[in-house]
Amino acid sequence: MMHKEWYLEYEIKLNRPGLLGDISSLLGTLGISIITINGVDQGRRGLLLKTDNMEKVGRFENIVKQLEEIEITKLRTPQLRDRLAVRHGRYIKRDLDDRKTFRFVRKELGILVDFMAELFKEENHCLIGIRGMPRVGKTESVVAASVCAHKKWLFLSSTMIKQTVRSSLFKGEYDSNYIYIIDGAVSVKQTDMKHMQLIKEVMTMPAVKVVEHPDLFVENSEFTLEDFDYIIELRESEDQQITYEQVSKNHLFNNDGFGFFE
Incomplete structure (x- = not known):
């Protein structure tokens, strides 16, 4: 029955x-x-x-x-x-004008990770953008959600520990079980055409892709915000403004103060 x-x-x-x-x-x-x-x-x-x-x-x-x-x-x-x-005792905040945009503050990382983990279980194409200021918990949340969803994660571009810019994938890395993570602020500054070609290739795969700083990403690529299935905003507090001046500055220099893109 x-x-x-x-x-x-x-x-x-x-x-x-x-x-x-x-x-x-x-x-x-x-x-x-x-x-x-x-x-x-x-x-x-x-x-x-x-x-x-x-x-x-x-x-x-x-x-x-x-x-x-x-x-x-x-x-x-x-x-x-x-x-x-029902699981967390409160509703996720959703933008009334843009129904694919969901808002979280840092104290809600638990429900954010749970939310993304459910999205990551999708077996087909899913493109997710995540906005937020530096050190608010964007990358850590994506990785934690990957673990919860029993998925592997792969950085195509990142500055989480050191600068990562991939221009190719190994054979075993072409797998829909991966969560492909792209730092939009890093990728759009690259002059390496192989890196952007790889981004385009991954975008066509039936897999989950997460783009940090999607607004910077679409400004300097052929993609648009309309291509995204979900936009997540993560703030320290409800009233924090997400601006890109500090984001760009943080991605120009590593912890030692040497320029990444010199």
Whole structure:
């Protein structure tokens, strides 16, 4: 018998002792199993449900509409944001104007890593851009998410420990199980045509690619922000501005003060 998962979110209009127990009992009576439950926002609860019959879900919805205590705000097939909201107890912030942009602050690295790990499990092409100031945790989060997703990672360009600029891959590195990481601020400054040719080649592969500093990357390449499936913004705090003057300065010099691109 096929079981289907549902995401239920409801807003508490009139809180009273035993309300959650009553909702849980109603679901159980109708033969709907609760997989996970958590608060997902102030005054809201989210539940992952499982049932073998969608008519049972419709029956539950009709009964709840008669109640004054709660109001159903979402009842649908679970999306990634729904699963993470129940798992972490809060929703990922999403840009209202650009729906593919998601915002995090440094104290939310746990949910960010979890979010990216789920994206990294995609088996087809997925292009992710990540914005943020230096030393905010961009690269570390990408690597941690790769580990969580049981994927290998490969730097095509980076300054994480020392400058890395790849102009070719070994045979075994052409593998959809890799997460290909590109530092856009480094790659666009390269005069090595082999490096940019490699970038173009990897972009056509059915694999996950992550580009740090995507805005700098698209300014000096044939790619555009429209090519990205997701844009992630990572800040130290909600009000931190992401600017590129300091980013460019940091990528011009290594820790010893010698120019990378002399």
